[in-house]
Amino acid sequence: MLPIHVKETIDSLHLLVENYQRNQLNDTEYQKCGELFLEVDDRTNLARRMRAAAANELTPESFLEQTGIPLIYDLIQEIEDAFCTGSAVLPSFGILDPHNLPDTVQELLDYNQESINRLVEFYGTAKDDTFLGHRVQVRAQFDPVALRTELENFKRHLFILRRRGCTTIQSVYREFCQDDVLRDCFPLIYHLYYLALIIPSSTAVVERGFSLLSNIITKKRNRLTEQNTDALMRICHRNKELCDENLEKLVDNFKGLRKRKLQM
Structure with a gap:
């Protein structure tokens, strides 16, 4: 899963490759490549390779096909590896942030149901991991019914905490640490807040x-x-x-x- 602005950048790079493959070579970048070939001196290694490979002459078009387009694809892969947020589970922790709550109590009923479903599915189901022929099954971390119930009920309590001045995930977690009753009522939510604070958002x-x-x-x-x-x-x-x-x-x-x- 990629942020919107990163996805837009990747889409523009894919469009650039399509233009090059369709021989739409009138953009500024390609014109600079042509001008660079005209300024190559005879004593350079590139010029010697061009003379030695007369049968396979190196032209701006062939250079673009052999080097330029693969370079763009490598750049796209680097961007995806750097900015990918992994599973959609990480953004789902936004349901715990008081800033994301709606302005009225009436809107809490349908608030962020998609994030609740993702968290319940991820932490409430068993996982299979297979590596080199070895299969390991990991049990579900939480009971799915109990987790869904706590998430649904905690939305109203989080709304109250925001009214009291808890406006960040850190401040809500401090409330859990100081209030034994709150931890006893929402033990799974308390664990989710702990995970939200220790899971790194990137590498x-x-x-x-x-x-x-x-x-x-x-x-x-x-x-x-x-x-x-x-x-x-x-x-x-x-x-x-x-x-x-x-x-x-x-x-x-x-x-x-x-x-x-x-x-x-």
């Missing part, structure tokens, strides 16, 4: 972790244990500056420890 967090890891483990520093690597990544991620006063306190506290092998 950016993971990619930043790998980038940080590559900065720590280098060719000259490649024998770090898993425990030390984890500790160094936590320190680098926090990135708190240590002044001389704080550093002295840390050293004094470390000296006073009988067991100095710390668990980070």
Whole structure:
């Protein structure tokens, strides 16, 4: 599932490929490609390849077919991989956001039924996973009837919480943490709020972790244990500056420890 503006960009790239394949080559980008071929010097590698392959002469049209169009398809794939939100389940968590509620109580009855159906279907049904011939069945995480009942009933309570000043998912989750009765009445909703806060919306967090890891483990520093690597990544991620006063306190506290092998 892709955001609307990303899908529009991909559609425009597909249209560009169709124009090129139909020999509609009057656009600005293609004209620049033709001008570039006219300015190729005889001493360049491209010119030598063009002279050596007289039978298969490299022209702007053939260059576009062999390189330009495949490049556009690769770009489309990169965009889809970067911006795909995966399953439609993730946007369905928007039903938990007070900002998305309607303005009147009367509209709550039919509010976001599609998201409720998606959440119930995803978390209320068993899943099958097959890899290299091995099949694993995962049980449903929630009872589908209980989940649907809580989602339907919680809409009115969420409307009340918004009137009290809870306008974000974080503030509603804090209400759950502070109110034992609310957790007892809506245990599955409480779990959904927890999932909504910990599920990453993209792979950016993971990619930043790998980038940080590559900065720590280098060719000259490649024998770090898993425990030390984890500790160094936590320190680098926090990135708190240590002044001389704080550093002295840390050293004094470390000296006073009988067991100095710390668990980070």
